[in-house]
Amino acid sequence: MADIMTKEQRHKCMVAVKGKDTKPEMIVRRYLHGLGFRYGLHNKKLPGTPDLVLRRHKTVIFVNGCFWHGHENCKYYRLPKSNIRFWKEKIERNIARDERDMKALRKLGWRVMVIWECELKTEESRMRTLHELKDKLNSPYPVYYNTFVEAAEPESYYGLND
Numbered sequence: 158m159a160d161i162m163t164k165e166q167r168h169k170c171m172v173a174v175k176g177k178d179t180k181p182e183m184i185v186r187r188y189l190h191g192l193g194f195r196y197g198l199h200n201k202k203l204p205g206t207p208d209l210v211l212r213r214h215k216t217v218i219f220v221n222g223c224f225w226h227g228h229e230n231c232k233y234y235r236l237p238k239s240n241i242r243f244w245k246e247k248i249e250r251n252i253a254r255d256e257r258d259m260k261a262l263r264k265l266g267w268r269v270m271v272i273w274e275c276e277l278k279t280e281e282s283r284m285r286t287l288h289e290l291k292d293k294l295n296s297p298y299p300v301y302y303n304t305f306v307e308a309a310e311p312e313s314y315y316g317l318n319d
């Protein structure tokens with residue numbers, strides 16, 4: 158790792174990456190806390206009850222389990238062999254609800270970030286994901302926000318590939 162971090166930051170970063178509690182949300186919380194970010198947790202007043210709320214950065218973060226939130230093309234999202242229809246409908250409802258919540262949050266002016274459980278699985282992917290998250294949080298809000306909203310609207314992709 159490059160030496161741009163202070164000794165203390167590096168230590169906290171390593172704790173976040175190698176910490177005992179590997180619950181995905183805890184990994185993200187430990188990392189951001191170690192870097193001095195301040196956040197609220199599970200704010201029920203916001204659509205979808207985001208896991209982390211960073212008011213100063215006008216950003217909410219969801220740390221999603223790949224199965225329950227139906228992570229597309231992810232090996233951890235595999236439907237059980239029995240009751241396939243039940244599970245499929247259940248997960249599809251979750252996906253639709255997530256989309257609705259994220260849209261509502263963006264309308265309220267929040268920048269929405271999603272981190273998937275699988276992106277935190279190995280030490281390497283964990284480091285990459287967390288660093289990317291930090292960079293995004295530190296990037297200028299308005300520019301990022303506008304591109305994010307556009308990219309988040311599937312309509313804007315129409316015509317690109319034909």
Ligand SMILES: [Zn+2]
Binds near residue numbers: 223228232273276
């Ligand atoms: Zn996944």
